[in-house]
Amino acid sequence: MFRGYLRLLLFGFGLLVGVQVPGFIDDYGKRVAAHRAESEESLSGFRETAARFFNGDLNALVAHYKASSDEVMRSDAQSVEHLVYRAELLEGEWLAMQGPWYAQAWHLASAADRELLDETIAAYSYQVLLAPQAIAWGLSGGLLLAWLVELVVLGAGWTLGFGRKHKIIAHEQRHWR
Known part of the structure; x- marks a missing residue:
């Protein structure tokens, strides 16, 4: 029974964390814009x-200033x-945030501008969006967290010998007859 409640608790936590992802992605995109x-x-x-003076070339203007x-x-x-x-950096970030949701999520996880990311984290306020995208992220996060924790706990228990059924040796089985 306790295990069932623990699973529900982990699922609920994963769900709440998962629904934050689309809101955070949206906040980052707005900050970049x-x-x-x-x-x-x-x-x-x-x-x-x-x-x-330079056919629109800003780098030529900078070179002229330097010279x-x-x-x-x-x-x-x-x-x-x-x-x-x-x-140029902000244009690249803005273009990255114009792609599909999975490309935006990957960009944030792997290549986002650190300064803008830190700024977004500092200003982020938790929110629960009821958009289909947020629901999908939430359910996925909840299932993944509950599944991973259960795998770790069961793996550790199995490694330590908890829950294993011990084999009965054949001669011990015949002994009682």
């Missing part, structure tokens, strides 16, 4: 300058270069 929009706004004036004899321009080159790098 917001930073991307802000980055584009910051670069808009430089994009106009690059369009006017300038004016110390202020060379100093600003680092700032503009950082803005261009950040815009």
Whole structure:
């Protein structure tokens, strides 16, 4: 009986953790989109300058700033270069978050920008979405957690000899006759 309640408890915990995944993915995607929009706004004036003098090539604009004899321009080159790098990074993150849910989940697990991920974790508030995607994640998480814990416990019990039926040696079996 206790094992049944433990399974239910593990399933419930896995379910609640699993339903957080789509909400977290959504929050990360919104954070990326917001930073991307802000980055584009910051670069808009430089994009106009690059369009006017360098056929829209921001890297050529940065190279021009770096090659300038004016110390202020060379100093600003680092700032503009950082803005261009950040815009490219955010564009890549935004594109990754436009794919299907499994690609988004894989991106978050394997290649997400650490700074944005930490920012999302810090600002994340737990939520229970009733979207089909969240329900699927929740049920999968619950089943997986309950199954894994049961496998570990049963494996450890089997290794330690609990629950095994001992074989009766043939001569002991005949002895009582």
